[in-house]
Amino acid sequence: xxxxxxxxxxxxxxxxxxxxAVLADIGSDHAYLPAHLAITSxxxxxxxxxxxxxxxxxxVETIRESGLExxxxxxxxxxxxxxxxxxxxDTVSIAGMGGPLIASILENGKSQLKSVRRLVxxxxxxxxxxxxxxxANGWLITDEDILEEDGKIYEVLVLERGTAIYDDxxxxxxxxxxxxxxxxxxxxxxxxxxxxxxxxQQIQEAAPSAERHVKEAELMRSLDQIMEVLGNGxxxxxx
Ligand code: SAM
Numbered sequence: 001x002x003x004x005x006x007x008x009x010x011x012x013x014x015x016x017x018x019x020x021a022v023l024a025d026i027g028s029d030h031a032y033l034p035a036h037l038a039i040t041s042x043x044x045x046x047x048x049x050x051x052x053x054x055x056x057x058x059x060v061e062t063i064r065e066s067g068l069e070x071x072x073x074x075x076x077x078x079x080x081x082x083x084x085x086x087x088x089x090d091t092v093s094i095a096g097m098g099g100p101l102i103a104s105i106l107e108n109g110k111s112q113l114k115s116v117r118r119l120v121x122x123x124x125x126x127x128x129x130x131x132x133x134x135x136a137n138g139w140l141i142t143d144e145d146i147l148e149e150d151g152k153i154y155e156v157l158v159l160e161r162g163t164a165i166y167d168d169x170x171x172x173x174x175x176x177x178x179x180x181x182x183x184x185x186x187x188x189x190x191x192x193x194x195x196x197x198x199x200x201q202q203i204q205e206a207a208p209s210a211e212r213h214v215k216e217a218e219l220m221r222s223l224d225q226i227m228e229v230l231g232n233g234x235x236x237x238x239x
Pocket of ligand 1: 051094095097105
């Protein structure tokens, strides 16, 4: 991967950044995403926010090598504190971290989001944490993607301002993904069901205890949800 050729995962994130956006990419590492979007004239300006010195230095280097000084700026800052009022940032991307970490970055920097109209988020795991944060903070899920790259499955969530009520299944599986159920979605949840089933079997071999009982009930509920959602998808296919 480099500024000219993004990974499939970052291409999916890039596809949701609007033309002429002013983008803050938080946890930008090499700044490949904002640099690529600046080179291809998709964004007006970009900020590459990084909390760690090594990745920040890499971002500075990418920007310098690509001649993007003045268009993309690297900033060493924790989360959304990379954004300044005068930037006029309208889009924030956060990619390549766990859902709970992305949700905590959003929660800790909420006051920096005043001018922001779109969040493009790519959690590696536990996307549900982001959906729950969205509902609690006046953001609506406007689109979702799922893709497989190098044997891993990634989700992309697009949020815009608004309110919505999602049920437990929509929060866990995604309102768009659970409806469309593309092959990567079914693969992810079939795989998850198989590993939960294995854990359940191991637990059931252990001596009975209150703790075992609670864990068993939790796993069965989780498995039931997966079966329900995948079953709905199969039902949709038959109609
Ligand atoms: N966004 C790039 C991508 O998707 O390929 C890089 C992902 S890399 C796995 C995660 C990056 O997020 C690391 O460089 C890490 O230093 C940075 N990071 C983690 N927590 C952060 C925070 N609170 N604020 C800014 N950057 C953070």
